[in-house]
Amino acid sequence: MTTPPRVRDRIDSFPTHNIGGYGVRPGRVAPLGATLVPNGVNFAVFSSRATSVSVVLFKIGEPEPIAELAIPADFRIGRVWAITVFGLEYEEIEYGFRVTGPPDEHFKDRFDSNVILTDPYAKVLGGREVWGALPDYDNRYQHRARLAFDDFDWENDRPLRITPNDLVIYETHVRGFTRHPSSGVGNPGTYAGLIEKIPYLSQLGVNCVELLPVFEFDEFGNSRLVEETGERLLNYWGYNTVGFFAPKAGYAATGRFGMQGDEFKHMVKSLHAAGIEIMLDVVFNHTAEGNELGPTISFRGLDNSTYYMLTPEGYYYNFSGTGNTFNSNNPVVREFIVQCLRYWASEYHIDGFRFDLAAIMDRDEHGVPLANPPLIEALANDPVLRDCKLIAEAWDAGGLYQVGSFPNYHRWSEWNGRYRDTVRRFLKGDEGVVGDLATRIAGSPDLYQQRGARASINFVTCHDGFSLMDLFSYDGKHNDANGENNNDGANDNNSWNGGVEGPTDDPGVNRLRQQQVKNALLLLLTSRGIPMVLSGDEVGRTQRGNNNVYCQDNELAWFDWSLTDTDAELVEFTRNAIALRRAHTVLCAMHHPNSIDPTDCGHPEISWHGVRAWQPDWSPTNRVLGVMWCGHHIENGSPDYVYVVANAHWEEHELELPVPDDGWGWHLAADTAGEAPGVYPPGTERPLADPHTYRISPRSVIVMVARPVAG
Amino acid sequence: MKFSKRLIDDVAVVVLSGALDSQSALDVQDRIAELLPQHEHVVIDFSKVSCVSSASLRTMVLIYRQAQALGHTVAVVGLSAEVHNVLDATGFLDFFVLSDSVSDGVADMRALVEGRRERDHATART
Numbered sequence: 001m002t003t004p005p006r007v008r009d010r011i012d013s014f015p016t017h018n019i020g021g022y023g024v025r026p027g028r029v030a031p032l033g034a035t036l037v038p039n040g041v042n043f044a045v046f047s048s049r050a051t052s053v054s055v056v057l058f059k060i061g062e063p064e065p066i067a068e069l070a071i072p073a074d075f076r077i078g079r080v081w082a083i084t085v086f087g088l089e090y091e092e093i094e095y096g097f098r099v100t101g102p103p104d105e106h107f108k109d110r111f112d113s114n115v116i117l118t119d120p121y122a123k124v125l126g127g128r129e130v131w132g133a134l135p136d137y138d139n140r141y142q143h144r145a146r147l148a149f150d151d152f153d154w155e156n157d158r159p160l161r162i163t164p165n166d167l168v169i170y171e172t173h174v175r176g177f178t179r180h181p182s183s184g185v186g187n188p189g190t191y192a193g194l195i196e197k198i199p200y201l202s203q204l205g206v207n208c209v210e211l212l213p214v215f216e217f218d219e220f221g222n223s224r225l226v227e228e229t230g231e232r233l234l235n236y237w238g239y240n241t242v243g244f245f246a247p248k249a250g251y252a253a254t255g256r257f258g259m260q261g262d263e264f265k266h267m268v269k270s271l272h273a274a275g276i277e278i279m280l281d282v283v284f285n286h287t288a289e290g291n292e293l294g295p296t297i298s299f300r301g302l303d304n305s306t307y308y309m310l311t312p313e314g315y316y317y318n319f320s321g322t323g324n325t326f327n328s329n330n331p332v333v334r335e336f337i338v339q340c341l342r343y344w345a346s347e348y349h350i351d352g353f354r355f356d357l358a359a360i361m362d363r364d365e366h367g368v369p370l371a372n373p374p375l376i377e378a379l380a381n382d383p384v385l386r387d388c389k390l391i392a393e394a395w396d397a398g399g400l401y402q403v404g405s406f407p408n409y410h411r412w413s414e415w416n417g418r419y420r421d422t423v424r425r426f427l428k429g430d431e432g433v434v435g436d437l438a439t440r441i442a443g444s445p446d447l448y449q450q451r452g453a454r455a456s457i458n459f460v461t462c463h464d465g466f467s468l469m470d471l472f473s474y475d476g477k478h479n480d481a482n483g484e485n486n487n488d489g490a491n492d493n494n495s496w497n498g499g500v501e502g503p504t505d506d507p508g509v510n511r512l513r514q515q516q517v518k519n520a521l522l523l524l525l526t527s528r529g530i531p532m533v534l535s536g537d538e539v540g541r542t543q544r545g546n547n548n549v550y551c552q553d554n555e556l557a558w559f560d561w562s563l564t565d566t567d568a569e570l571v572e573f574t575r576n577a578i579a580l581r582r583a584h585t586v587l588c589a590m591h592h593p594n595s596i597d598p599t600d601c602g603h604p605e606i607s608w609h610g611v612r613a614w615q616p617d618w619s620p621t622n623r624v625l626g627v628m629w630c631g632h633h634i635e636n637g638s639p640d641y642v643y644v645v646a647n648a649h650w651e652e653h654e655l656e657l658p659v660p661d662d663g664w665g666w667h668l669a670a671d672t673a674g675e676a677p678g679v680y681p682p683g684t685e686r687p688l689a690d691p692h693t694y695r696i697s698p699r700s701v702i703v704m705v706a707r708p709v710a711g
Numbered sequence: 712m713k714f715s716k717r718l719i720d721d722v723a724v725v726v727l728s729g730a731l732d733s734q735s736a737l738d739v740q741d742r743i744a745e746l747l748p749q750h751e752h753v754v755i756d757f758s759k760v761s762c763v764s765s766a767s768l769r770t771m772v773l774i775y776r777q778a779q780a781l782g783h784t785v786a787v788v789g790l791s792a793e794v795h796n797v798l799d800a801t802g803f804l805d806f807f808v809l810s811d812s813v814s815d816g817v818a819d820m821r822a823l824v825e826g827r828r829e830r831d832h833a834t835a836r837t
Contacts, residue, residue, distance in 0.1 A: 091733050091766045149769070153776070153806075192800035253800040257765035266802035 013038035015086045019069045026075045027082030033121025034147055040086040045097055047303045053081040054098040056116050063139040094126055094144040099301055108305040108314045116141040117301045123148035124258055125216045125243040131250030135220055143242045143297055150347055152265040159351045160277050161387050162207055164454035164530050165588040168578055170206035171462055172535035174251045182561035187253035191267040198274045205578035208277040210354055212463055216243035221288050226483045233551035240288040244340045268349050277351035284337050285360035290323035291316045306332050309365055317367050319360050321397030328361045334375045342384040352389030359400040369400055373407055380409035391457055404447030416456045423460050424494035426648050427519055432620035441627055443528030445592040454590040456529030460520045466547045468537035471495045472516040478545030489548030518573055518672035519701045525577045526587055526644045538574035539563035569677045576679035580669055583682035584642050586631035603630040613658035623649040628658055641706035647696045655694045660706035665691045669705045673697035714742055722817045723750035728759035733766035740770045744777055751783050754816035758789025775806040786816040
């Protein structure tokens with residue numbers, strides 16, 4: 001073993017000044033935030049109008065600071081205040097900033113030197129270490145920045161880079177996934193708990209988990225007690241970020257030890273080891289500071305008019321519906337967002353991001369939509385984020401709806417809200433939906449012609465709205481438990497209860513509901529585009545008609561694992577349906593299919609049918625659609641035929657089947673009204689008694705695959 | 712924080728007792744870093760450690776990292792349920808040999824040595 005060469009100490013690893021008993025020196029202006037440097041910690045703070053900035057140091061958890069170091073004005077370069085402080089016990093401290101504004105304060109400023117501001121770049125935050133533990137509001141520093149080591153041992157882990165063709169997304173909530181007593185995990189409701197359920201995810205066949213917000217947020221933000229029950233409602237979903245660089249401590253079994261970063265990384269590493277990607281739902285459209293009545297936590301006290309979109313009167317534009325709007329196309333804010341995502345992609349090995357109310361990120365500082373929003377372009381072309389999936393929720397609460405028109409730079413995908421609405425309307429039995437359903441099944445070429453079907457994240461349900469079982473059990477929302485007189489949550493659900501509102505003993509209605517759930521899952525998993533399944537839908541989870549459980553940290557929102565036994569049939573159905581998708585390249589391909597027959601094999605890649613083969617019926621009253629997929633046209637495609645027929649009619653129909661090819665015969669792969677579970681595992685499809693016809697049941701979906709016929 | 716070291720069959724056994732706060736964790740780290748290069752196998756007994764801070768958990772990981780760089784093995788004994796849980800949740804537990812008692816730790820280390828010897832023999836034979 002050779003002796004390593006001796007490294008000379010750096011000159012800048014020694015102080016030049018003394019402030020308040022601490023050795024300090026002029027700091028480095030980049031990176032912003034707190035950075036460990038030899039012998040010390042570098043603090044860099046941006047504020048375009050501050051007249052003084054202090055670093056306030058605390059012992060962990062203590063209400064009173066141990067020191068407050070005013071950064072000398074000549075340590076400032078441009079508008080960045082930077083100081084390196086030596087001799088800090090950096091595992092033992094928390095830090096914040098005190099920022100003073102100019103005496104001639106502009107009416108758009110909101111400096112408050114009474115408040116200790118948290119560092120927007122903080123990588124670990126204390127103050128909410130244990131989920132739901134009532135905060136000590138006497139402590140004036142609530143969200144307490146700490147220093148992070150970021151020295152996790154990743155071994156050989158790398159982001160997985162699963163192609164869109166192979167991706168099946170599973171949207172879930174860290175806490176809700178294992179918090180239910182039935183989960184049986186060692187640390188319920190945590191990152192560690194999720195790790196214990198990876199075998200379940202693998203078995204189901206999904207290969208990407210998309211987590212509801214995991215950046216540090218305050219579950220007590222807007223928390224309130226329900227008058228009738230005395231129950232405390234918390235912000236369970238977490239769409240109110242406090243710390244964009246910090247993982248939610250209350251989701252970590254180790255949050256009390258400040259080890260949430262390590263636990264989170266262990267979760268990512270474990271998911272990757274199982275071949276499962278991780279995607280984060282990120283919320284850059286607003287922050288937890290709310291409107292002018294909200295708490296001052298960080299941005300507002302640092303540089304209000306840089307970080308927020310303000311009205312001419314200095315109030316907050318509210319395109320997010322939550323009080324304020326992050327000014328994401330401002331160059332400083334844009335840089336903040338880019339740095340944040342780079343950090344998560346590189347330090348946490350995150351595979352992709354779903355941007356909440358992403359349409360807001362198209363708006364300029366006055367809220368006007370931009371044709372070429374610099375943030376969206378920067379993210380699309382960022383070198384570090386190159387392999388990350390970028391998915392836009394392409395609308396906002398200010399009325400900007402951009403599904404199909406989100407500025408995408410050939411890079412961004414979208415939550416396809418059109419897909420959701422059309423599939424729902426079709427299954428509920430609406431008239432005149434068959435034509436649009438065909439377009440959705442084909443990967444929405446009307447919306448994503450240039451980008452291909454990879455731009456279309458197909459889903460029928462997501463966290464926001466009814467669960468799949470509730471979609472077919474309730475005509476209207478039942479959000480009384482939210483304490484807002486049922487005024488919250490969406491009204492346009494395109495739901496149908498099957499004849500009875502809510503739970504019923506009627507076996508016919510219950511059978512129909514179960515079948516409708518299967519119909520939705522089967523259509524989703526046989527459509528072009530990237531499918532997203534909402535966690536719990538595979539077990540028929542109910543929220544008792546509540547379509548907005550953002551504040552319900554209880555059994556209404558949690559995943560009830562006992563359903564994996566009672567509704568094992570549905571789990572098996574989902575597993576088999578995912579396997580069916582994977583078994584057919586023609587279903588997973590991401591180009592938009594052609595209705596011509598370029599290879600002269602006798603069939604186009606996609607063809608449409610009705611009750612009669614080759615005779616699709618686009619008339620408004622028709623509710624039967626057949627789609628035949630032919631795999632000849634896929635690159636390296638072997639002959640492969642898949643025939644999907646959806647019948648939203650309340651009557652059965654005698655289907656005339658198209659002939660796949662000479663010497664090939666149809667085998668039944670799925671029938672949602674047939675023998676349980678409703679989908680056969682690939683390779684066990686059943687030959688048809690009559691190769692030319694099939695009787696499709698009312699409100700059901702069938703799938704056939706072609707196999708060579710003996711003789 | 713008390714720190715004692717003895718040798719059992721070429722295995723260094725370190726017994727820690729007292730509170731493991733960030734300062735004492737640094738001392739422990741230094742002392743173990745000192746003895747690690749000389750001992751291929753080290754057993755650390757935590758059963759007399761009273762309180763544990765996050766700093767001390769990091770210390771354990773650092774010890775592991777140093778042992779790994781040297782190709783040496785560390786067994787830990789007497790972890791409290793809490794520490795066990797924290798190390799488990801963060802994945803650090805996988806890095807250590809976990810033993811029920813000091814004598815088990817020594818035995819586990821010897822078994823490792825035996826295992827390695829047998830593998831070496833097997834390689835030599837082929």
